[in-house]
C-alpha cells in the first residue's frame with residue numbers, strides 16, 4: 001500500500017497524523033520536512049523568555065519519540081523539490097516518493113522588507129525553533145533589540161524581551177500597533193500599556209537602511225532619523241509557501257487553494273492545510289493560527305480515513321500573548337460591511353464590530369475586557 | 385490525582401491545582417471539566433490534551 005505523505009512537520013502536518021492515528025492505526029505515513037522532525041509549539045517562541053525556557057527546552061517531543069508515537073516515518077532535513085501530482089509522486093533531495101494521498105502542510109515564509117546597508121543581511125526573522133535558537137544565541141549579553149513590525153508577533157516579542165529586561169524599539173509604517181486587528185481606541189489602550197512596560201514604539205516610521213556600527217547596528221528611517229540596536233528582528237508578516245504548488249500547476253491565490261474538504265480542485269488526492277492553505281475555494285480563508293489548524297486537521301483526518309468530511313470553522317478568537325495588556329481579537333468575517341463600536345471598561349477597551357443590521361460579528365478586547373473572550377467568542381457567527 | 389498536558393503548547397492541567405482563574409476549582413477531576421473549557425494558554429479544546437505521567 002502506498003503511503004499518505006505529509007509535507008511539513010509543523011503543527012499542521014503533525015496534527016493531521018495525530019488525528020489520523022485515532023481513526024486508523026495501520027495506514028503507512030511518511031512525513032517529509034526541512035526541520036529536524038521534532039515537535040515544538042511555535043506559539044511558545046514569543047513567550048519563552050517570560051516562561052524561562054531556552055530553545056532546547058522548547059523542543060517538546062524529539063523526532064524518535066514522535067515517530068514512535070505517530071507510527072510514522074519522519075524524514076528530517078529533507079527538501080521537497082517538486083510535486084508531480086499527475087504521477088502521484090514527489091521529488092526530494094533525498095529521492096522520489098510515491099503517494100496514495102498527499103498533504104501539503106508547508107507553512108509560510110517570513111516577508112522581508114527591502115532594506116539597504118551592510119547590516120540588512122544580519123536581520124533575523126523567527127518562524128521556527130531553529131531560527132529561535134539563532135536569535136537566543138545572538139541575544140546573549142545584548143541590551144537593545146530593534147523590532148521591525150508592530151503586528152501580533154512583533155508586539156509579543158517586544159513584551160517578552162521587556163520581561164527579560166532588554167530595551168526594545170518597535171518600528172512600524174502604520175500609525176498604531178496591531179494595525180489589522182485593533183480599532184483605534186483599543187489600539188491606543190494597548191500602546192499605552194506596552195509603553196508602560198517599557199516598549200518604545202516608533203509609528204509612521206519605516207526603516208530604509210541598516211548599517212553595522214561596532215558590534216551592533218545603526219538603523220536609519222525614511223525621515224532620516226537614526227536609531228541604535230544590538231540586534232534587529234523582523235516581524236513584518238508571513239507569505240504562505242505556494243511555490244512548489246504553483247510550479248506543479250495547482251491553483252494558488254494568497255495560499256494553496258483548496259475546497260472545504262481541504263482538497264485541491266484539479267488533484268483530489270492532494271490536500272492542504274495550515275499556514276500554506278487558502279480554504280473554501282479561491283478567495284477563501286488564509287488563517288495562520290492554531291485553532292483553525294486543529295479544526296482542519298480533525299476534518300482532514302476523517303477524510304483520509306475514508307469518511308469525506310468538510311471543515312467547519314466556528315469564530316476563533318486569537319489571544320495576543322502580551323502580559324502587559326491581555327488582548328483577544330476576533331476579526332469580523334472578510335467582506336462584511338459594518339463599523340466598530342468601542343466602549344471603555346474598568347481598565348480596558350471592549351470593541352464590537354457590528355454589521356449593517358447592528359449584529360456583533362467581530363470583537364477586539366484589551367485589558368480587563370479580555371476576560372470576556374470565551375463568552376463573546378461563542379456568540380459570534382461561524383466563519384465557514 | 386492526575387495531570388494532563390496540552391499537546392499544542394505544553395500547558396499542564398493538574399487536577400490538584402485546577403484552573404480557578406477560569407472557573408475550575410482545585411481538585412476538579414479531568415472527567416468533570418466541561419467540554420467547553422479550553423487551554424488557558426493557547427485556546428485549544430479539552431480534546432487536545434493528553435494524560436501525562438507525574
Ligand SMILES: Cc1cc2nc3c(=O)[nH]c(=O)nc-3n(C[C@H](O)[C@H](O)[C@H](O)COP(=O)(O)OP(=O)(O)OC[C@H]3O[C@@H](n4cnc5c(N)ncnc54)[C@H](O)[C@@H]3O)c2cc1C
Pocket residue numbers: 007008009010011012013032033034035042043044045046078079080081105106107108126127128153241273274275276287288289290291293318319321426
Ligand atoms: C512567534 C509566533 C507566535 C505565534 N503565536 C501564536 C499564538 O499564540 N496563537 C496562534 O493561534 N497562532 C500563533 N502563531 C501562528 C501559529 O504558530 C502557526 O499558524 C502554526 O504554527 C503554523 O503551522 P504550520 O504547520 O501550518 O506551518 P509551519 O510550522 O511553518 O510548518 C511548515 C513545515 O513545512 C516544512 N517545509 C516547508 N517547505 C518545505 C520543503 N520545500 N520541503 C520540506 N519541508 C518543507 C517546514 O520545514 C515545516 O516543517 C504564532 C506564530 C509565530 C511565528
Ligand SMILES: [Zn+2]
Pocket residue numbers: 390391392393394395423424425426427428
Ligand atoms: Zn495550550
